Amino acid sequence: MPKLGSKRSPVKSMADDLSTMAAALALLAIIPSQVMAQVLRSYEIVGDAIPQPLTGIRGDPVRGRAIVVDRQRGLCLLCHAGPFPEQRFQGNLAPELTGVGTRWSEGQLRLKIVDSRQLNPATIMPPYYNMDGLVRVGRNWQDKPVLSAEEVEDVVAFLKTLTETP
Numbered sequence: 168m169p170k171l172g173s174k175r176s177p178v179k180s181m182a183d184d185l186s187t188m189a190a191a192l193a194l195l196a197i198i199p200s201q202v203m204a205q206v207l208r209s210y211e212i213v214g215d216a217i218p219q220p221l222t223g224i225r226g227d228p229v230r231g232r233a234i235v236v237d238r239q240r241g242l243c244l245l246c247h248a249g250p251f252p253e254q255r256f257q258g259n260l261a262p263e264l265t266g267v268g269t270r271w272s273e274g275q276l277r278l279k280i281v282d283s284r285q286l287n288p289a290t291i292m293p294p295y296y297n298m299d300g301l302v303r304v305g306r307n308w309q310d311k312p313v314l315s316a317e318e319v320e321d322v323v324a325f326l327k328t329l330t331e332t333p
């Protein structure tokens with residue numbers, strides 16, 4: 168008579184496989200948040216603003232302007248228009264950027280760039296420095312924010328120079 172007891176029960180081995188799989192899946196779920204913690208600097212939101220620069224120092228407005236008009240990096244002119252006479256195509260889905268440096272404080276502008284959803288959950292403006300809750304992210308944009316912390320600071324520094332009245 169074969170000794171059945173010595174054989175691994177198929178049910179038990181399936182349960183083992185499942186628990187291994189579950190562990191692997193749990194691990195996968197943890198990885199993105201670890202990657203994010205490494206990539207993103209922490210920042211403090213106070214009211215409707217991020218008062219302190221993400222990098223500890225203010226950015227460069229000349230580099231910031233280049234990012235804003237760049238159709239690969241900032242893409243701002245897809246939705247916004249502003250004082251960019253050399254740019255032929257400018258958007259009309261969002262408020263004019265002309266004068267934003269007067270309308271908003273530096274910290275308010277920083278939070279709008281970092282993650283406008285914190286201010287308006289229904290906004291169509293993309294979060295430039297937050298990857299939470301994004302779906303169908305293009306391969307080039309996966310696992311990193313759209314702009315680096317330095318680039319966010321450059322953009323904020325540039326927006327602060329837009330003090331002319333529209």
Ligand code: HEC
Binds near residue numbers: 235241245292
């Ligand atoms: C897909 C469209 C879209 C893109 C791209 C976009 N924005 Fe916006 N933005 C909006 C909308 C819409 C608002 C209006 C407020 C809201 O809905 O949150 C806004 C608001 C703003 C405001 C506040 C304006 C005001 O006077 O109230 C600033 C500043 C701003 N965006 C800057 C930028 C910059 C800089 C970029 C590029 C780095 C950018 N936005 C990219 C849609 C966009």
